[in-house]
Amino acid sequence: MKNKKGFDNRKYLEMQSAKILDRIAMFGDKLYLEFGGKLFDDFHASRVLPGFEPDSKIKMLSQLKDQAEILIVINANDIEKNKTRSDLGITYDQDALRLIGVFRRKGFYVGSVVLTRYASQPSADSFMKRLELMGIKVYRHYPIDGYPSDPEKIVSDEGYGKNEYVVTTRPLVVVTAPGPGSGKMATCLSQLYHEHKRGVKAGYAKYETFPVWNLPLNHPVNAAYEAATADLNDMNMIDPFHMEAYGVMAVNYNRDVEVFPVLSAVMERVMGKCPYKSPTDMGVNMAGFCIIDDDVCKEASKQEIIRRYYAAQLDFIKGLVNKETVSKIEILMRRMSVTINDRAVVAAALEKELITGTPCAALQLPDGRIVTGKTGDLLGASAALLLNALKVLGDIDDSIDLISSAVIEPIQKLKINHMGSVNPRLHTDEILISLAVSAVTNPTAKKALEQLRKLKGSEFHSSVILSHVDEATLRNLGINVTCEPKRQPEKNYA
Numbered sequence: 001m002k003n004k005k006g007f008d009n010r011k012y013l014e015m016q017s018a019k020i021l022d023r024i025a026m027f028g029d030k031l032y033l034e035f036g037g038k039l040f041d042d043f044h045a046s047r048v049l050p051g052f053e054p055d056s057k058i059k060m061l062s063q064l065k066d067q068a069e070i071l072i073v074i075n076a077n078d079i080e081k082n083k084t085r086s087d088l089g090i091t092y093d094q095d096a097l098r099l100i101g102v103f104r105r106k107g108f109y110v111g112s113v114v115l116t117r118y119a120s121q122p123s124a125d126s127f128m129k130r131l132e133l134m135g136i137k138v139y140r141h142y143p144i145d146g147y148p149s150d151p152e153k154i155v156s157d158e159g160y161g162k163n164e165y166v167v168t169t170r171p172l173v174v175v176t177a178p179g180p181g182s183g184k185m186a187t188c189l190s191q192l193y194h195e196h197k198r199g200v201k202a203g204y205a206k207y208e209t210f211p212v213w214n215l216p217l218n219h220p221v222n223a224a225y226e227a228a229t230a231d232l233n234d235m236n237m238i239d240p241f242h243m244e245a246y247g248v249m250a251v252n253y254n255r256d257v258e259v260f261p262v263l264s265a266v267m268e269r270v271m272g273k274c275p276y277k278s279p280t281d282m283g284v285n286m287a288g289f290c291i292i293d294d295d296v297c298k299e300a301s302k303q304e305i306i307r308r309y310y311a312a313q314l315d316f317i318k319g320l321v322n323k324e325t326v327s328k329i330e331i332l333m334r335r336m337s338v339t340i341n342d343r344a345v346v347a348a349a350l351e352k353e354l355i356t357g358t359p360c361a362a363l364q365l366p367d368g369r370i371v372t373g374k375t376g377d378l379l380g381a382s383a384a385l386l387l388n389a390l391k392v393l394g395d396i397d398d399s400i401d402l403i404s405s406a407v408i409e410p411i412q413k414l415k416i417n418h419m420g421s422v423n424p425r426l427h428t429d430e431i432l433i434s435l436a437v438s439a440v441t442n443p444t445a446k447k448a449l450e451q452l453r454k455l456k457g458s459e460f461h462s463s464v465i466l467s468h469v470d471e472a473t474l475r476n477l478g479i480n481v482t483c484e485p486k487r488q489p490e491k492n493y494a
Helices: 008-027 043-048 057-061 076-080 092-105 122-131 186-198 220-228 240-248 253-272 293-319 323-335 344-358 381-393 405-417 430-436 444-450 468-476
Strands: 030-035 068-075 111-118 138-139 174-176 204-205 236-238 252-253 360-364 370-374 459-462 481-482
Touching: 008 030, 008 057, 008 068, 008 204, 008 252, 008 468, 030 186, 043 220, 043 293, 057 204, 068 076, 068 092, 068 186, 076 092, 076 122, 076 204, 092 111, 111 122, 111 186, 122 381, 122 459, 174 186, 186 253, 186 323, 204 253, 220 236, 220 323, 236 253, 240 253, 252 253, 253 370, 293 481, 344 360, 344 459, 360 381, 370 381, 381 444, 381 459, 381 468, 405 430, 430 444, 468 481
Parallel strands: 030 174, 030 204, 068 111, 068 174, 111 138, 459 481
Antiparallel strands: 236 252, 360 370, 360 459
């Protein structure tokens, strides 16, 4: 099913835009629109819903650019723990800075940043000072005792009242964050409380792609979302409020269900009554209506669960998650009847390592062909694999050297003699630079370089933990990366 589309992105944009415009019309002075997932680079959605374009949401918002301002939310604990976006390989605070830069380049007004669950964490304080030096206003929101089980206390001067009021100037406030668990909803609800006290007619809506409310609870698309948020202890569940109000089953997740009484209490204070009867009501997600091939989306989602399993194992080794996170994804895999053997590149990489006795890697091209690479004297496994893949895509004979050893050896000497490296082998970024230089005088190297764009959407697996450089380079090429949770042997220059 490689290269097949399972999702109609054009239909999605039309339906989603209409739904959001309808929701804006429900309220008066201001709408706080919480955006779940990623605004302009939702790679998770594009992986589990083939055909979904990662920048769909930002395209939609561009039509409302003059009315909207961006409010970025980040959990102070995530800053302190150096929490990382697995798809980009950067920490949440780095991603917040990246988001600010990208939004501004696209012509959006970034109003401010909110630090949630702020408790004077040293790293959060440093980040706040950095933002202020950039001219960005920063607000602090604090942990609230009893959240979310005590609505009366939360919706009071002792709860949301202690949070700093975020000054906004436009009618549409888009609330986004580097990742899940950042506190976007709590920020929106806190703002509704403060706006009400100031006589502003403000409303709230939620744009969350996952879980897809009108797909079954155990659908692989929804299971993949559970895998993506396993470290947050999130759990998909049937929305009990929706079932009670309408007699219809809808899928939501536990944090939204838990916080709904708080949302209802806030809305009652703001508007006299809550316009929503369930957490599902407050969403504007039309993704489920735009799936055009359910089997394609199911298979893509199962592959994503396997990738998340490998990512969780790696995070466990790094001390970023506990064993329960890995176990939760293992349970999801059993529930979806998938194993690591369903990821073709895993067996290919491990078999190659068994044969050669050295770290290896495998790549499945978008057309389904599998290419392998092994660690050698000149190149690491990932770099060797990259060259092999370009040869296959360019129909170049495998015996041809795309880059002369006369080019590689001086780079090795530079690394060892002057850069303090103990590993003479070239990484993927270094081999691509060497290939680009060779392409100036070598037509075959030029032909190979022209194949790079065809790597997007490929699947990659390494028999050992990748270096940060190799992982980042492969991801920048649009390749989905996994690796075994074991370090490269010292004799191979770990």
